[in-house]
Amino acid sequence: MKIEVAQGILSANDQIAAENRATFDAAGAFVLNLMASPGAGKTSLILSTVEQLPGEVHPAVIEGDLASSIDADTIAARGIPVVQINTGGSCHLDAPMIRTALASFPLDGIGLLFIENVGNLVCTANFALGAHLSVVVASVPEGHDKPYKYPGMFARADVVVLNKADLLEAFEFDLDFFRRGLEMVNPDAPLLPISCRTGEGVEGWVAWLLARLH
């Protein structure tokens, strides 16, 4: 006998992600899921963004890493509330990990919560966390072919931030080729070149983000 199921493989995760979303909404926190390769500049983007936030928007960070608290320590040193999730061997955060973290991390008064996912351009795309925005951070040294090689990740982005844009020339990065690759799988996601090092483009990104918050 055949039984029709038609159910998503990760529906259990999706269900908890929906519950996380309800928790965020009840607390009035706008939540970003930052996904990128290792070293693209997720932590740098968080720090650069926080520097330019208006005083009334209180940020917090959930840090996901295989191991260590290096990133969380960097964030905490700036006086930003942060909780570290060590995934052990797991290559991505999932919705239950976020739910567990939230249990000991009150969101009272937090307006903007960054979830820094594990550095990985494959696995993180499949696991919803309940965030309001999926932010993919690409970076120039990774090369301009990434949207062609990792279409699943770029297709899922609500916005793509291209970090280290001060190095475009040095890496002979073909921005038009990159943009076409992104548009191929995701014509709606804006592409925002920035440099966390020089500050170029950060203001525009923060303005774009704040417009989503209201």
Added chain:
Amino acid sequence: MHELPVTQGILSVALEAAQRNGARRITTINLTIGDLASIVDDSVQFYFDILSKGTIAEGAVLCFRRQPALATCVDCGHQFPISAPLTATCSACGGTRLHISGGREFFVESIEVDDEDRGSAGDFERE
């Protein structure tokens, strides 16, 4: 390597569906997986054989129905199937602006179950 949690997802979706329908044994699990969904069939079957031990899905065969992604050329409208790494060029006119749709399906379509002793007598029904 997210095939492990993916396999756990497949197993639990299948077991729940079987339980809802009072099935005794799952023989086949039919999956629809898009070509861009970054799932390796062999790896999933490998994990499945380990995870399903001792459940009513032990020994079940996983059938992967691969769903290709479709590229549409913005310039000439030509459509062709495509998989990663994506090409940047239309196979008909050489245009370099393409739109990709589909290929990200990721679900359990159906299960096939063995329920031969079901309904033969109420006595055999398990709680």
